[in-house]
Amino acid sequence: MKKTILFLSVFCMILFTSVVYAQDRNLMKTDDIVNQLNAEPKPKVKFRAIKIGGAPAPAEKAVEPPQVTFDIRFKYDSTELADAMSKKQLQELAKALSNDAFANARFEIGGHTDSKGSAAYNMALSDRRADAVRNFLLDNGVASSKMSVKGYGETLPIYPNDTAEGRAKNRRVVIKRLK
Known part of the structure; x- marks a missing residue:
C-alpha cells in the first residue's frame, strides 16, 4: 500500500510539474507561452518493477517535451469556441507560434x-476540436507546416472525471513542441 501511495505521489508530482495549466481562466500572454515552449525538456521517469530479494531495476530515462495546456472552452458537443476568453487565448498562442x-x-x-x-x-470529438484550434491558428497566420493534430479523447485525464470541475479541466488543448 505504501509503495502504491508513494508511486502515485511521485507520478502526480511529475505530471503537474511538466504541465502548465492556465488556471482560473487567466490569460497566458505571448511571452509566457514562448518561454514555456522554449524550456528545456524535463526528465520523465518511467518506473520498473522491483525484484523481490534483488536490487531495483534501473529507471528508464526519457524526456518530456515542453508543452503548454490551455483552458480552451467549446460549446457543448461542438467545435465552436464557447467564449471570448478562449478566442483571446488562441490569439495569444498564434502570436507565440509565429515568433x-x-x-x-x-x-x-x-x-x-x-x-x-x-x-x-x-476520440472523434477531441480530433475535431484539435482541428478547430489548428484552423484558428492557420487563420491567424501560423504556418500549416508547423502544426500537427492529434486527438487523445478521454485517455489522458489530468483530474478525476467524477466531478464537474474535474471533467471541465480534462476538456483541454495541449500544445507540445515536437522539434
Missing part, C-alpha cells in the same frame, strides 16, 4: 475530453 524563436519548430495540438460519452465518440 522567430520557432521558425523551424513543429508543434502538436492535442485535443482532450472528459469521460462523458463513449470512448470512440470522445
Whole structure:
C-alpha cells in the first residue's frame, strides 16, 4: 500500500510539474507561452518493477517535451469556441507560434475530453476540436507546416472525471513542441 501511495505521489508530482495549466481562466500572454515552449525538456521517469530479494531495476530515462495546456472552452458537443476568453487565448498562442524563436519548430495540438460519452465518440470529438484550434491558428497566420493534430479523447485525464470541475479541466488543448 505504501509503495502504491508513494508511486502515485511521485507520478502526480511529475505530471503537474511538466504541465502548465492556465488556471482560473487567466490569460497566458505571448511571452509566457514562448518561454514555456522554449524550456528545456524535463526528465520523465518511467518506473520498473522491483525484484523481490534483488536490487531495483534501473529507471528508464526519457524526456518530456515542453508543452503548454490551455483552458480552451467549446460549446457543448461542438467545435465552436464557447467564449471570448478562449478566442483571446488562441490569439495569444498564434502570436507565440509565429515568433522567430520557432521558425523551424513543429508543434502538436492535442485535443482532450472528459469521460462523458463513449470512448470512440470522445476520440472523434477531441480530433475535431484539435482541428478547430489548428484552423484558428492557420487563420491567424501560423504556418500549416508547423502544426500537427492529434486527438487523445478521454485517455489522458489530468483530474478525476467524477466531478464537474474535474471533467471541465480534462476538456483541454495541449500544445507540445515536437522539434
